[in-house]
Amino acid sequence: MANTRIYKLILGGLLVVSLSACGGRGLFGSGQNERRENDQNGFSRDYDSAAAQTAAERGDSIFDLFANNDDPNVTLRVNKYLWNASLDVLNFMPVQAADPFTGTISMGYGRPQGSSRAYRATVFITDPALDARSLRVSLQGSGGAAVATDTTRAIEDAILTRARQLRIADGKL
Structure with missing residues (x-):
């Protein structure tokens, strides 16, 4: 000892x-x-x-x-049209977590209409510009199976198209 x-x-x-x-x-x-x-x-x-x-x-x-000395006037910006379009296009998936400060939306498993396969997605909106470079979508199939890049690209295109529609509709107000 x-x-x-x-x-x-x-x-x-x-x-x-x-x-x-x-x-x-x-x-x-x-x-x-x-x-x-x-x-x-x-x-x-x-x-x-x-x-x-x-x-x-x-x-x-x-x-x-440990003090909260952050400037309240500093804001992180995420494109609102991409954010709303992501929620519109992926409305068949339940939202598990959403962080507007980092531009991340995590969705749970859901089946698109007319499909037997379940998907889950994570959407990253990285810039305030309404641009394809501002959007990244990560898809997973049920059980963690990989999803074809064409499917992911089609989802991104649908979100971008819907975001442009929302922007045009907003401009007519």
């Missing part, structure tokens, strides 16, 4: 020594990896200490990582 305590103590000491070596200034560090720059007077300036001084002047702390 005493041997296991000694081993744990030695292992803990080795862990502390090895972690201190990672910093570059610890037990084994010579400080040669530091980035330095000469200021206008020719004196050497340490970037790490300058960053720490700037953070101290602003009052930054480790707890700022």
